[in-house]
Amino acid sequence: MRTRPASLMIILAVVLGITAFTTGCEGQMEAEPERTPAHPCRFYDEKDFFESLSKTGSEPADVRIRGGVVPHHLVAGYMIADFFRMLSVLEVERVIVIGPNHYLRGPRVVSSRYNWQTPFGILETDAVLVDALTGSGIAGVDEGAIAGEHSIAAIVPYIKYYLPDSAVVPIILHPDLTEREAENLADLLLQNTGNRDVLVASVDFSHYLTGEEAMQRDAVTLEAMEERDYAQLMKMGDEYLDSPPSLVTLMKAMDKAGAGNMTVLHHSNSARILERDLEKTTSYFTLIYQ
Numbered sequence: 001m002r003t004r005p006a007s008l009m010i011i012l013a014v015v016l017g018i019t020a021f022t023t024g025c026e027g028q029m030e031a032e033p034e035r036t037p038a039h040p041c042r043f044y045d046e047k048d049f050f051e052s053l054s055k056t057g058s059e060p061a062d063v064r065i066r067g068g069v070v071p072h073h074l075v076a077g078y079m080i081a082d083f084f085r086m087l088s089v090l091e092v093e094r095v096i097v098i099g100p101n102h103y104l105r106g107p108r109v110v111s112s113r114y115n116w117q118t119p120f121g122i123l124e125t126d127a128v129l130v131d132a133l134t135g136s137g138i139a140g141v142d143e144g145a146i147a148g149e150h151s152i153a154a155i156v157p158y159i160k161y162y163l164p165d166s167a168v169v170p171i172i173l174h175p176d177l178t179e180r181e182a183e184n185l186a187d188l189l190l191q192n193t194g195n196r197d198v199l200v201a202s203v204d205f206s207h208y209l210t211g212e213e214a215m216q217r218d219a220v221t222l223e224a225m226e227e228r229d230y231a232q233l234m235k236m237g238d239e240y241l242d243s244p245p246s247l248v249t250l251m252k253a254m255d256k257a258g259a260g261n262m263t264v265l266h267h268s269n270s271a272r273i274l275e276r277d278l279e280k281t282t283s284y285f286t287l288i289y290q
Contacts, residue, residue, distance in 0.1 A: 036113065036115050042147075052080070056085050057082065063290045075274065079266045083265065087163060098171045098173065098199065098201050099172050099202035100173060102149060108174045109174075111134065120160045126169050152202065155202055156168060182249040187256070190257055201249070205242070207281075209281060215269070215283075218269075228251065264285065267284070
């Protein structure tokens with residue numbers, strides 16, 4: 001009996017193996033998990049970012065910080081950096097960022113399921129909490145509205161840099177959100193978060209005033225915050241702050257969580273930071289709640 005050359009047998013075995021792999025076994029292969037899309041990093045400048053980090057001075061926190069207020073105007077980048085630097089020694093699972101919907105896009109309360117690209121890797125969005133928000137009917141998802149909103153996007157590189165293992169939940173609010181709606185949102189957030197989550201209001205304060213006028217208006221705003229005068233805060237316009245609903249949602253959540261102890265970490269304005277005599281400034285607070 002004539003035998004086939006060994007080389008021919010090897011070739012036949014390889015061909016049969018490939019055929020089995022691409023046909024009969026195809027249904028048994030594990031599909032690659034679908035990747036969540038990510039918003040691009042639109043508000044980041046490497047030089048400015050690391051310069052803002054170099055100006056931080058606060059020591060990392062030795063107490064549990066439950067919430068805070070940071071600017072979203074990157075002129076005050078060091079004030080953002082200092083807040084997240086304080087959080088860097090804590091075990092933070094999620095950062096819930098609440099800010100104004102500057103362009104009035106989408107529903108009254110907007111969130112996003114997409115992740116975020118940063119120079120330090122992908123910052124993941126916690127879809128479980130987003131689904132809780134949308135499932136309640138309080139919020140809707142609008143990826144386009146969130147993607148270009150600097151009250152969120154300007155903050156995410158700082159979160160990823162200082163809290164590399166945490167996730168984010170972005171929320172933006174229409175300016176005409178009522179106090180009752182803000183309280184409902186605060187209640188829902190508290191029902192779905194714990195002590196390892198941090199709520200942050202991304203809010204700038206007085207706009208389009210001289211430095212002296214800004215300081216005067218900021219004193220009024222700070223007093224209203226200290227006195228929990230929600231009705232007064234909700235009536236304030238841009239000459240006081242750019243998102244009363246964001247601030248009131250945070251404050252109500254902090255009060256209900258027993259974390260109403262507010263500390264002013266920073267207070268400044270663009271004229272002071274830039275060391276210019278500006279006729280139209282924007283003012284900023286960084287606050288912590290513990």
